[in-house]
Amino acid sequence: MRNRFKFMAPFTQKKETLFLIIFALGIVLIPLFVKNKYYFMVMNIVGLNTIVVIGLNLLIGFTGQISLGHAAFYGMGAYLSAIFTTTYGFPPWPTIALAMIITGMVAYFVGYPSLKLKGHYLVMATLGFSIIVHIFMVELDQITGGPSGFPGIPHLSIGKLVFHDDLKNFYLIWTFAFLCILVSLNLVNSRVGRALKAIHGSEVAANTLGIDTDKYKAKVFVLSAIFASLAGSLYAHYITFISPRSFDFYYSIQVVTMVIVGGMGSVWGAFFGAGLLTVLSEILHVTEKFNIIIYGAILTLVLVFLPEGMVVGFYSFYRRRKVKTLIEKEGN
Amino acid sequence: MLNIDLINTYYGQIHALKDLSLHIEKEEIVALIGSNGAGKSTLLNTISGITPPRTGSIRFNGVEISRISPEKIVSQRIVQVPEGRQLFSPLTVLENLELGAFLRFSGESRKNIEKDLHYVMELFPILKERREQKAGTLSGGEQQMLSIGRGIMGRPMLMLLDEPSLGLAPLIVTEIFNVIRKLQEDKTTILLVEQNAKAALRIADRAYVIETGRITLKGEAKVLMENEEVKKAYLGKDYREKRRQI
Amino acid sequence: MGFYEQILQFVLTGLTIGAIYALVALGFNIIHNATGIVNFVQCEFVTLGGMMMYTYYSLLGIPLILSFFLSMTTIILLGALIERGPIRVARSKAIIVLVFITIGLSSTIRGTALLAWGPDNVPLPSFSGENVIRILGAAILPQHLWIFGITIGVVIFLQYFFHRTLIGKAMRATAVNRKAASLMGISVNRMVLLSFAMSGGIGAVGGMIIAPITTTSYDTGIMLALKGFSAAILGGYGNNAGAIAGGLILGVLESLGAGLISSKFKNAFAFLILLLVLFFKPTGLLGYGESERV
Numbered sequence: 008m009r010n011r012f013k014f015m016a017p018f019t020q021k022k023e024t025l026f027l028i029i030f031a032l033g034i035v036l037i038p039l040f041v042k043n044k045y046y047f048m049v050m051n052i053v054g055l056n057t058i059v060v061i062g063l064n065l066l067i068g069f070t071g072q073i074s075l076g077h078a079a080f081y082g083m084g085a086y087l088s089a090i091f092t093t094t095y096g097f098p099p100w101p102t103i104a105l106a107m108i109i110t111g112m113v114a115y116f117v118g119y120p121s122l123k124l125k126g127h128y129l130v131m132a133t134l135g136f137s138i139i140v141h142i143f144m145v146e147l148d149q150i151t152g153g154p155s156g157f158p159g160i161p162h163l164s165i166g167k168l169v170f171h172d173d174l175k176n177f178y179l180i181w182t183f184a185f186l187c188i189l190v191s192l193n194l195v196n197s198r199v200g201r202a203l204k205a206i207h208g209s210e211v212a213a214n215t216l217g218i219d220t221d222k223y224k225a226k227v228f229v230l231s232a233i234f235a236s237l238a239g240s241l242y243a244h245y246i247t248f249i250s251p252r253s254f255d256f257y258y259s260i261q262v263v264t265m266v267i268v269g270g271m272g273s274v275w276g277a278f279f280g281a282g283l284l285t286v287l288s289e290i291l292h293v294t295e296k297f298n299i300i301i302y303g304a305i306l307t308l309v310l311v312f313l314p315e316g317m318v319v320g321f322y323s324f325y326r327r328r329k330v331k332t333l334i335e336k337e338g339n
Numbered sequence: 340m341l342n343i344d345l346i347n348t349y350y351g352q353i354h355a356l357k358d359l360s361l362h363i364e365k366e367e368i369v370a371l372i373g374s375n376g377a378g379k380s381t382l383l384n385t386i387s388g389i390t391p392p393r394t395g396s397i398r399f400n401g402v403e404i405s406r407i408s409p410e411k412i413v414s415q416r417i418v419q420v421p422e423g424r425q426l427f428s429p430l431t432v433l434e435n436l437e438l439g440a441f442l443r444f445s446g447e448s449r450k451n452i453e454k455d456l457h458y459v460m461e462l463f464p465i466l467k468e469r470r471e472q473k474a475g476t477l478s479g480g481e482q483q484m485l486s487i488g489r490g491i492m493g494r495p496m497l498m499l500l501d502e503p504s505l506g507l508a509p510l511i512v513t514e515i516f517n518v519i520r521k522l523q524e525d526k527t528t529i530l531l532v533e534q535n536a537k538a539a540l541r542i543a544d545r546a547y548v549i550e551t552g553r554i555t556l557k558g559e560a561k562v563l564m565e566n567e568e569v570k571k572a573y574l575g576k577d578y579r580e581k582r583r584q585i
Numbered sequence: 586m587g588f589y590e591q592i593l594q595f596v597l598t599g600l601t602i603g604a605i606y607a608l609v610a611l612g613f614n615i616i617h618n619a620t621g622i623v624n625f626v627q628c629e630f631v632t633l634g635g636m637m638m639y640t641y642y643s644l645l646g647i648p649l650i651l652s653f654f655l656s657m658t659t660i661i662l663l664g665a666l667i668e669r670g671p672i673r674v675a676r677s678k679a680i681i682v683l684v685f686i687t688i689g690l691s692s693t694i695r696g697t698a699l700l701a702w703g704p705d706n707v708p709l710p711s712f713s714g715e716n717v718i719r720i721l722g723a724a725i726l727p728q729h730l731w732i733f734g735i736t737i738g739v740v741i742f743l744q745y746f747f748h749r750t751l752i753g754k755a756m757r758a759t760a761v762n763r764k765a766a767s768l769m770g771i772s773v774n775r776m777v778l779l780s781f782a783m784s785g786g787i788g789a790v791g792g793m794i795i796a797p798i799t800t801t802s803y804d805t806g807i808m809l810a811l812k813g814f815s816a817a818i819l820g821g822y823g824n825n826a827g828a829i830a831g832g833l834i835l836g837v838l839e840s841l842g843a844g845l846i847s848s849k850f851k852n853a854f855a856f857l858i859l860l861l862v863l864f865f866k867p868t869g870l871l872g873y874g875e876s877e878r879v
Contacts, residue, residue: 073681120864127681130623131818132863134811135856146849256807260688267685300696306689307671314677387768413770425765427758429875437751438758442770444751493770 023192026275030188034181038174047173049289051245054180055238056281060265061187062234064277065194067266070224072122075259076133079140080232082254083110084239086144086151089160089249094150099163103240107233114232119225129228137259144251156250163244176245183241187234191274194230257299261288264306340365340528341386341417341497346395346405348385355381356392357552363497368519368529370543370560372536372573378552379532380422383499386530387419388412399497414442418495422502422532424486428475432466432485435474439492452492459488462518480511487518497528504535516542536573540564548573590722595844596837597720601729601798603836604736608791609813610820610828611743612784618760618823618875619780621680623814625687626667629694630660630788631813632806635796636698637789639707649712657789664785668778698803706805711797732794739790740829747825756780757875760823808852812839815859818867824874831870 041047059081067073087106091097097105121132144151151157162171163179170179194200243249261284269280284305291298341363348356356378363369373379384390386397388409397405399415418439427435436459440452460467463484469477474485483503490498500519504512516538523529533539540546540560548556548569556563563569609631616624637659641652671686711728718725747753759766759776767773791813792806799805812835820831835855843851862869 135859138856139853142853303689303692310686311675314682409767410770410772419768427761438769
């Protein structure tokens with residue numbers, strides 16, 4: 008696991024900036040070429056998942072622990088936004104911020120004690136937590152609408168501009184995704200990020216350097232939960248209808264699969280994983296019966312054979328071959 | 340009996356044993372001395388199959404054993420008594436001893452194994468007394484005795500002892516070394532790895548000195564004890580001798 | 586029913602489901618002690634126990650006892666196959682990766698079960714009839730007695746296995762100190778294989794004996810197994826006595842909670858207890874037991 012740090016920023020600063028520019032250009036240009044509403048919807052879901060997955064990737068990359076509870080944070084963002092804006096008429100934008108704060112606090116209460124424990128307890132705690140949240144979503148039907156869902160959520164708007172269709176939401180969601188990627192990359196390359204890498208490299212050493220490892224790990228966890236909450240709120244205002252079905256244990260597994268497939272610790276890998284698996288899921292939606300088995304098979308196969316994930320795995324494979332040819336050249 | 344020829348062992352990128360060769364004859368006690376990190380335990384782990392060598396060969400009674408699994412090494416009757424005791428702490432003394440004979444249960448009669456159990460308990464009467472106690476509750480010296488006893492239960496032809504004196508009081512060290520001598524009398528061949536060079540050289544027939552993964556000196560133990568370099572590095576200046584010089 | 590009879594009823598029902606939790610918890614412990622991983626396929630061991638029993642007994646008409654042992658054997662083989670295959674072959678041995686491989690396998694197997702048997706619940710007849718037996722005003726079914734009896738049998742078997750057989754002691758030794766175990770000639774790989782096989786067998790038994798009461802389907806195992814996992818943590822992760830205590834206590838608490846407080850949130854109790862244990866007493870009621878592995 009220690010080697011994973013080589014892959015945290017597999018690309019140089021220059022390459023990273025290049026990717027960011029391409030990404031931004033993509034956001035601006037794609038709508039000019041794509042007209043199909045369905046494609047936009049898929050891309051928007053990819054965008055939302057990307058936000059969740061970027062946060063989750065920070066968690067896994069920096070702490071080596073995985074959360075099976077991000078469906079709950081995603082759901083909390085969605086339901087808090089839905090309930091406060093629709094039932095109580097709060098203004099949507101401040102509500103999103105409020106939801107992020109509340110979700111963050113809850114994440115801290117769940118995450119800090121779990122991360123303090125030695126061993127992989129975060130998985131278990133987040134699993135339990137996520138099941139409890141899901142039960143609340145279903146059973147507190149007076150507030151949440153229960154299993155039949157919560158309809159009538161208003162669209163987001165800025166002044167006169169209402170984000171009511173797929174195209175406008177595309178810009179909205181992907182702008183946020185871009186910002187989240189920026190924040191992530193910044194964090195990875197920052198002093199804080201390097202401290203966190205140090206923690207994961209050797210917690211004992213980091214402790215002797217005065218880094219409070221437990222607090223840092225908890226902060227990363229909270230950040231990942233906040234990202235998920237943001238995505239959830241955006242989802243609610245986009246689709247205008249939410250139900251507990253979207254926020255169950257399976258979703259938690261899906262997003263973790265996306266991180267793993269893309270490469271644990273790689274920001275761009277996370278984006279790639281979100282994209283690939285969301286599209287795959289849409290294709291498979293035709294035969295919903297096969298969804299479970301295919302996700303499971305992908306997760307298993309990637310982990311067994313390419314545990315560093317596909318982006319990172321291929322990249323390191325590419326790098327090794329490059330080194331090999333270099334050595335062979337030297338030998339001649 | 341054991342022939343190690345130019346082996347190289349790596350821990351990842353770290354080259355721990357470099358072109359190392361040594362040999363052990365039947366019923367000898369061979370000592371391997373060296374300071375911390377020199378590669379002593381690595382050599383034992385290599386022989387035991389836990390960290391196989393990348394290159395080189397290890398032959399035991401003519402059979403190549405450098406790349407077989409740890410279980411098969413034990414079945415060849417090469418038994419390691421590891422550094423730091425490595426007992427099964429929550430299991431009883433008796434259970435620990437039984438497990439020492441693990442491979443023998445399928446093939447030998449229970450009676451034979453029980454004979455060895457009695458032998459060990461005679462060698463270390465304290466173990467007989469504490470046989471139903473959990474191994475973790477024993478004192479340091481008792482744990483070392485249990486560890487050696489466990490090794491004996493494997494009925495080894497070659498016993499690899501990794502720092503048996505570590506952390507023990509001098510009186511207990513003497514007791515343990517007496518046992519090692521007795522094992523040699525009972526026809527066990529021994530490779531003794533020690534930081535306590537004095538005690539090791541006193542009891543051994545031949546010895547090797549290892550430094551950063553290489554054998555730097557070898558020869559009869561008596562000769563090595565008089566060797567100036569060995570004296571300086573491993574035997575320490577005798578305080579009385581220093582005073583006489585002044 | 587008077588109040589005390591009700592309580593007794595809740596307690597008895599709780600003990601019954603608690604026995605299943607205990608079995609599942611034991612399954613989790615065995616693999617955790619041998620390898621340090623949380624085996625999510627345990628969910629499927631439980632599910633498939635019931636489903637295979639249904640297949641052999643109801644669909645193929647094989648006699649009850651034979652079906653029971655056939656199902657158990659099938660799942661034992663499945664457990665061994667999982668270890669020998671994906672777990673052994675996996676390029677990374679990091680615990681978190683292996684845990685996630687088990688999650689992937691769990692989904693794969695569950696998806697296969699969905700395709701094989703469809704989404705509906707299937708019934709399984711009780712082992713010896715449905716005549717209600719009355720004890721002090723509470724009602725229990727013969728199946729409940731089977732559950733208690735078989736669970737006790739499994740527990741006694743495990744006690745004997747781990748403390749009186751050489752292989753059992755070797756497994757305990759491997760759980761405590763892998764390196765020393767291989768220096769004894771114990772094949773760690775074989776111990777791990779055995780742990781998966783045993784875990785499979787025990788999980789399957791749990792699934793089989795509860796199926797007649799709850800009916801079974803391609804995903805009944807998930808909730809049962811996850812609660813069984815909570816029971817393991819409650820009792821002390823890795824501690825077999827803890828697994829039994831945790832299972833029974835969890836079952837009773839859940840039953841009392843559902844009966845006296847609210848049945849809508851019944852499923853949440855087990856996980857609430859999980860979180861409380863993790864936050865306030867992570868070593869559980871009886872501590873970690875022999876294995877120092879966390």
